[in-house]
Amino acid sequence: MGIAEAQRSTYEAVLRMQDAPFVAERPPYFSPAAAAQDKSNAPGAYGYFAQTLLPLEYTNWVEECGAHVTSCYVGDWSSLHKVVVRGREARAFLGWLGMRDLSRFELGQIKHHVQLDQNGWVASEGIVCRLDEEEFLYTAGSGDWLIWQLGQGSWDAEVQDVSPDRFIFGVQGPAALGTLEALTGESLRDIAFSRSRMSKIGGVPVRVLRTGISGELGYELHGPSEHANEIWSATVTAGERFGIRQLGLRSQPVQHIEAGIATNGLDYLPASILTPGAPRQFRRGIPGGSFVPEGGVTDYFRKPGELGWGFRKGLPDRDFQGRDALAADAAQGEPQRTLVGLRWNAEDVAGILAAPFGGGDLPDPMELPRGRGPVFDQVLAGGRRVGVSTGRTVSVNLRSTISLCVIDPAHAAPGTDVRVLWGRPGTAQREVRATVTALPFKPDRRRTDVSAPPSSQV
Template sequence: MLLRLADDEFLFTAGSGDWLLWQLNQGTWDAAVRDISPDRFIFGIQGPTSIHVLETVLADSLREVRFNRSRSATLGGVHVQILRAGISAELGYEVHGPADAADKIWRLIRDAGAPFGLRQLGIRAQPVQHIEAGIATNGLDYFPSSAITPGAAWQFRRGGVEGSFVPTNGFADYFRKPVELGWHVRGDFTHDFLGKDALLADRTAGDPPRVLAGLVWNSEDVAALLAAGLSDGPLPEPMELPRVAGPAFDTVLVRGRPVGVATGRTLSPTLRKTISLATIARQHSVVGTEVTVVWGRPGTPQREVRAVVAPLPFRPDNRRVDVTTLPTT
């Protein structure tokens, strides 16, 4: 996220600022950068009643803040920034503020949210919601090309990639074009930026050979994997629940032939199903197509799990709901 705080002041938030810092040192820029990570907190408040929670604790309206926009506010006498960003596919907000006031702000939001059923969830809930929302996540469902530069973010250097997929073209097999993720239609392209010509070419090139789709994994096959440790026979790799913390890429087959790669496999407590994303050949992306996912790294007792192509998102996307039509508390 890039928030504009003033004409010449911006706040960049991401998994790390490594690539931004590296790029800034590659040229002559009329800019200065400072890492303020230790000085700031970010709290996420997500869900249909998130606006009611924040309007209650702020004693102010947030109806004018559109999706992916922000404004400043005062909460408990502390200056904060309120960003509307629905990472859960629901209406949602982020509250940014000074670290020394984090505990105070946390308690104020928690107490204001109690009448609205606010629950405190950990970081493991966020990536589950991303898959339910059909959102491909940087470093989990694909890797950016910056991952092979000296400025690669720390999270891309922490270890290997799990799963059954074996790259044939090196690390580039983990890259994804915006057109493959359905992102090529975004932006107005009225300014110059790195990669503009390539994106414009993809816009006019017609349908891409592979696209992003959803997969619903067969529950009987998943249950057999989870119960493998309670029976005789070779032990497949365990299936971490609700999902593995890092990147995992699994080969997708149709009639024994590779047609794509599944990522983000997660148990959805909302859908009561095991789901994932898949970058898959267009001709096999039709909803209802039966595929097979290869579970387990090469050299382990691999299993084949049946799956069916599903539409994305897995549940309704309410991020851009018109809050001016919602009732007030």
């Protein structure tokens, strides 16, 4: 059995037996590039990204967390759900399901696709790429909501889950372009931000997408699973002279916080969890942290405006799911929480990290560089709840502990002092001083102009 057949067979078994005991009945599921990655995975430690097991780190998290700023990394996002939508009404369906206007959508173009439920809560979120006139690829933490929604209507379109059939490798950082041009043997400077086109690596057709999950110059490689090992190895080899690093799971989510990007299942829970379109990938564990929901599970949900995904020029006239709910919210005129960054006080953080070496009750530990599951912490001002912090991480690039925060408008101005309540209820909680910061935390370099050759660039 080849890699492609093995990937699909194991993927289908995992989905079919997702609640069965691990190994005994439910098989372990690895990346299609696991053999190539194993050569550098000296610690031999793995963690879950959705249902896929990936190496936690290759060298160490400090080195890997800095690669997208100093050189570049190659990271494995093959765990993402990959769903092809095709048919005469494929674009119309996607335009109704997501907030983004798809009336002008070029071949190879990429668009952020935020999908709402009827209450205006974010139900799913990812990117959609136009592959052909009537064919689109949606990649996200979960495509289950999209698949379920298509089945509820009478759209002249169909979906195909190609998740185990294709790999997704991210190559992000200032040396990403040099690495990929060495890898493909051709200039890729014609690929603008949020665009893509086909190329070849060692004769294997791959799609090169220019994306920016790190906030830096960056790309993705999409290709067939049966060639994942050779292309991962070739990418590492091509990037050696540029200082490329392999990015482990432990470091993958750090860059999202630096770039001010909220992550589904970590910084908010998708509203789809209450429906038959619930994501199969996010059914492990419960949120941690000091936040205590007063209104039930919907306190973990977010409206698009709270995550920076609202409309700059007001609600458009076109129809999409959840529009009526957003219109009702706007009509009420209630202040909406906004997304900001928080810089945590270094002395207070150090006190928590050093607590095991002192006396007294021990607070919840801080995993470095960040926790691997959803953690929601209360944010206080004057002893009153004013927001919710998520994604607390140590940024080696900023030499600071940072997090995202949805906060009341009255406390959203950069420089505002707040406190984060650290620790689950019933533990030795501590208040950590923090300062509101504008997002992103570091300069946005996703749209770096690479059209000119290196010798003529300033």
